[in-house]
Amino acid sequence: MSQQIEAxxxxxxxxxxxxxxxxxxxxxxxxxxxxxxxxxxxxxVSELEEKxxxxxxxxxxxxxxxxxxxxxxxxxxQSQRSG
Amino acid sequence: xxxxxxxxxxxxxxxxxxxxxxxxGVYEKYNRDSIKASTTFPGFFYLLSRAAFPTAxxxxxxxFGLIKSYLLLAALACGTGAELFLRTKVFIxxxxxxxxxxxxLLKGPLDLLRWYQNLFLDAAASGxxxxxxxxxxKNLPREDAFQALHDRFLKNMDAWPNPAVMTKLKVExxxxxxEVDAKNVQSGSDLDQKYKFKLGYLxxxxxxxxxxxxxxxx
Numbered sequence: 001m002s003q004q005i006e007a008x009x010x011x012x013x014x015x016x017x018x019x020x021x022x023x024x025x026x027x028x029x030x031x032x033x034x035x036x037x038x039x040x041x042x043x044x045v046s047e048l049e050e051k052x053x054x055x056x057x058x059x060x061x062x063x064x065x066x067x068x069x070x071x072x073x074x075x076x077x078q079s080q081r082s083g
Numbered sequence: 084x085x086x087x088x089x090x091x092x093x094x095x096x097x098x099x100x101x102x103x104x105x106x107x108g109v110y111e112k113y114n115r116d117s118i119k120a121s122t123t124f125p126g127f128f129y130l131l132s133r134a135a136f137p138t139a140x141x142x143x144x145x146x147f148g149l150i151k152s153y154l155l156l157a158a159l160a161c162g163t164g165a166e167l168f169l170r171t172k173v174f175i176x177x178x179x180x181x182x183x184x185x186x187x188l189l190k191g192p193l194d195l196l197r198w199y200q201n202l203f204l205d206a207a208a209s210g211x212x213x214x215x216x217x218x219x220x221k222n223l224p225r226e227d228a229f230q231a232l233h234d235r236f237l238k239n240m241d242a243w244p245n246p247a248v249m250t251k252l253k254v255e256x257x258x259x260x261x262e263v264d265a266k267n268v269q270s271g272s273d274l275d276q277k278y279k280f281k282l283g284y285l286x287x288x289x290x291x292x293x294x295x296x297x298x299x300x301x
Contacts, residue, residue, distance in 0.1 A: 023208035
């Protein structure tokens with residue numbers, strides 16, 4: 001249960017960071033700004049992608065990878081912020 | 084002989100009004116990055132299309148003879164009128180909300196405008212991210228390992244005019260250095276390259292492109 005909450009916290013932090021940067025960030029910028037560990041971030045991003053909350057551009061190259069929030073992800077991040 | 088009707092130039096007034104109204108949408112989303120967002124392909128296309136709509140209304144109305152005089156006034160009216168039209172919503176019906184209260188259902192061109200705006204302005208965000216990535220890629224010294232880059236940052240940071248910013252940035256850079264040491268990252272490895280990029284993004288986001296070059300470029 002606590003692991004679930006931690007994972008949700010990371011996902012929420014990812015979404016909030018993306019919103020702060022207008023909705024899209026290079027993957028390595030996201031790791032450096034959010035302070036989240038690479039592996040944890042990678043897992044959170046792929047979970048968010050599965051849920052349709054983010055899109056991954058150039059997924060196979062960490063130097064080129066860009067994470068972009070979808071409309072659904074934006075709505076969720078905004079509701080988290082106001083809630 | 085070619086005849087040019089210079090009166091069409093009044094459509095520039097409608098073009099400017101449409102463009103400004105479009106830029107307001109860009110500003111709402113991007114604030115201080117509005118100009119940068121407007122220069123991405125999706126951002127520029129969005130602004131151009133928003134400006135083109137009232138321009139086409141004026142040019143069409145003039146071309147079909149619906150407007151014959153007071154052309155400046157007509158161009159102003161087309162610009163503001165088109166914008167007013169795009170921002171309208173029409174009452175459809177009243178319906179219950181999930182909280183049990185009653186809510187008006189409104190639909191209109193504004194919904195379409197919001198969808199169109201989001202479509203292009205969200206794409207502009209990816210363009211901005213791509214641009215930041217390309218900047219880091221282009222300006223990070225290729226030959227240097229993370230350690231060398233880190234040393235250069237420490238050497239140059241005292242020259243930065245705002246010590247408070249440098250103190251804050253140094254805390255973050257030190258965290259990266261600790262990670263690199265803990266993972267025993269080999270110079271020139273893929274992981275070393277990743278940490279160089281992370282350092283680059285940290286510096287770029289704190290001090291911008293000029294600061295990046297001052298602090299990290301060889």
